[in-house]
Amino acid sequence: MSEPSTNRISAKAWLCGGTFLLALACTGCTTSGSANVAGVRAVQSGQPMVAVNHFHNALANDPTNADALYNMAATYHEMAKVNNDQAMMKQAEEFYNRCLDQDPNHVDCYRGLAVLLIDTKQPDRAYTLMEGWAQRNPTSADPKVELARLYQEFGDDQTALAQLNQAVAIDANNARAWAALGSMREKSGDYSQALANYQRSLSLNNFQDGVSTRVATLTRQGVQAEAPLSPTGDTRIVQNPNTTQRY
Numbered sequence: 001m002s003e004p005s006t007n008r009i010s011a012k013a014w015l016c017g018g019t020f021l022l023a024l025a026c027t028g029c030t031t032s033g034s035a036n037v038a039g040v041r042a043v044q045s046g047q048p049m050v051a052v053n054h055f056h057n058a059l060a061n062d063p064t065n066a067d068a069l070y071n072m073a074a075t076y077h078e079m080a081k082v083n084n085d086q087a088m089m090k091q092a093e094e095f096y097n098r099c100l101d102q103d104p105n106h107v108d109c110y111r112g113l114a115v116l117l118i119d120t121k122q123p124d125r126a127y128t129l130m131e132g133w134a135q136r137n138p139t140s141a142d143p144k145v146e147l148a149r150l151y152q153e154f155g156d157d158q159t160a161l162a163q164l165n166q167a168v169a170i171d172a173n174n175a176r177a178w179a180a181l182g183s184m185r186e187k188s189g190d191y192s193q194a195l196a197n198y199q200r201s202l203s204l205n206n207f208q209d210g211v212s213t214r215v216a217t218l219t220r221q222g223v224q225a226e227a228p229l230s231p232t233g234d235t236r237i238v239q240n241p242n243t244t245q246r247y
Helices: 031-044 048-061 066-083 086-102 107-119 123-136 142-153 157-170 175-188 191-204 209-220
Strands: 009-013 019-022
Touching (some): 048 066, 142 175, 191 209
Antiparallel strands (some): 009 019
16 A cells, blocks of 8 residues: 655646655565665656666566556656657556556546546546546545546536535545645635635645645735634534644
C-alpha cells in the first residue's frame, strides 16, 4: 500500500489544478520497493525512461506491487501526452487497470485512469468508472471526492458540491473532502465558509502546502471563519467541547 500523501512526489498537472502523485512506498525497503523509489526519483529529476526501467525492475521482483503499477501507468500517461503517442497511452491504460486489479481502492490510480479516459475522449467511461467505485464502496469518502472533481471538470458545480457533502457525511475526518469543499466555497465567493473548511482540513492533515497557502491568503485578507456547514448545508457544525479538534 502507498505511504501517506506527505511522502508522495508531485509530477504533472491533473484536472482542476490537481496533480499526478507518484506513490513512493518503501516499507521495509524490499528490492521491489527500492526500485519503485528509484523510479520516482528519476521522474522527479526529469528522466522518465530511466524511471520506466526502475518500475520494470520493481515489477519483475513483485508483479503485485500496485504502487509500481500505478507509477508505470502515470509515467507512460504523461509521456504519451507529451509525445502524442497513442500506443503509449494504451500501455498506460493497461497498467492502470493492472494496478486496480491488485488494489481495488487505489485512489491515485482511479484518478489517473479517469484523466486518461478524458484525455482519450471517453468521458462516459470515466463517469462509469468512478460511479462504479462509489457504488462498491458506499462507506468510503474517497470515491465521492473523485466524482466531485470529475463533475467540476465538466462544469457541474452543483452535483460536485453534493458529492462532497456526501463525502464529509460519510467521513467527517477526510481532509481531502474538506479541502475540496473549501475550494468550491472559495470559488463561489463564500470566503468565510471556505476558510472554515480549509482549517478543518488542516486540522486533520497539516501536511498540505496548498491548503496552508489558501488559509494564509484568506486570513491576510481579513476573512473570518464561520463554523462549517453541516453536510446538508442548512445548519452549522458545532464543535464538541470535549474534543481538541479545531474546525
